[in-house]
Amino acid sequence: MRTYDLSPLFRSTVGFDRMTRLLEAALKADETGGGYPPYNIEKLGEDQYRVTLAVAGFRAEDIEITALPNQLVVKGKQEPEAEAATYLHRGIAGRAFERRFQLADHIKVTGADLRDGLLHIELVREVPEAMKPRTIAISGAKQATAAIPAGNA
DSSP states (O other): OOOOOOGGGGTTOSSOHHHHHHHHHHHHHHHHTOOOSOEEEEEOSSSEEEEEEEOTTOOGGGEEEEEETTEEEEEEOOOOOSSOOOOSOOOSOOOOEEEEEEOOTTEEEEEEEEETTEEEEEEEEOOOGGGSOOOOOOOSOOOOOOOOOTTOO
């Protein structure tokens, strides 16, 4: 396993404690090669996203989508076939899967749709009004700007 020293990144940041865990999880995921099922992540607008998973052979009742704080978990498990077929080649994966996506703060899952073997999960960023940027008034001693009479300067 490769190790990286991320301490220089955190010297001038506050509140990014999750970042280390996210980076470690991303590096582990690359090493394990968890590529099933394949997926796309699209940005549809300023605050809208879509995760699409290729889940051919799965029905809606075979898939469970769970939205946790800062995480989206998609699990799929098919019921075993009633009669065992004899395959000469079996290239369509029907194995169980679990795919996890780390979500930024204020990302909400708004819906899911399964069509043509693709599972589309809609996401939107909803920043609470209290978290939006605002102007902060500066208090303190006000400096008097008295007018200087002409000729006295």
